[in-house]
Amino acid sequence: MKAALVLATQLFERHPALDDSDIDVFLIVESDAAFRRRPYHAHKIALLLSGLRHTADRLEGAGRRVERLTLAHTEGVGVGAAVKRMLREHDIDGLA
Numbered sequence: 239m240k241a242a243l244v245l246a247t248q249l250f251e252r253h254p255a256l257d258d259s260d261i262d263v264f265l266i267v268e269s270d271a272a273f274r275r276r277p278y279h280a281h282k283i284a285l286l287l288s289g290l291r292h293t294a295d296r297l298e299g300a301g302r303r304v305e306r307l308t309l310a311h312t313e314g315v316g317v318g319a320a321v322k323r324m325l326r327e328h329d330i331d332g333l334a
Contacts, residue, residue: 240332241265241305243321246286249293255334256302263303265324266294269317270309 239262242255255261268290273283287309294304305328307320315323325333 239263239328239330240334241325241328241330242334243267244290244293245317246290249289253293258334260332261334263305263328263330264294264297265321265330266290266304266306267317267320267324268307268309268312269315269320270312271316273309 240258240260241263242253242258242261243265244253244255255264268287273286278286294306297304305324307324312320321333324330
């Protein structure tokens with residue numbers, strides 16, 4: 239199975255992975271550790287989280303499969319570790 243990782247800085251309406259017919263699932267990670275590590279204002283974090291969640295909803299509304307790790311499930315976990323966990327849990331062998 240092939241997945242596309244959508245980062246908070248890649249919330250394009252026409253994400254390039256949408257045109258890749260090999261993409262089976264979109265991964266969205268709300269990394270607590272990433273937000274703590276960056277000197278973002280709380281309002282910016284709220285906007286990024288909102289954008290991630292709206293993107294996930296939009297993808298699902300378009301009939302695409304989305305797997306999410308929310309802040310509640312990533313406390314103290316970096317993006318890399320969270321992605322590795324998702325790859326393992328969902329038997330993903332390719333990442334875009």
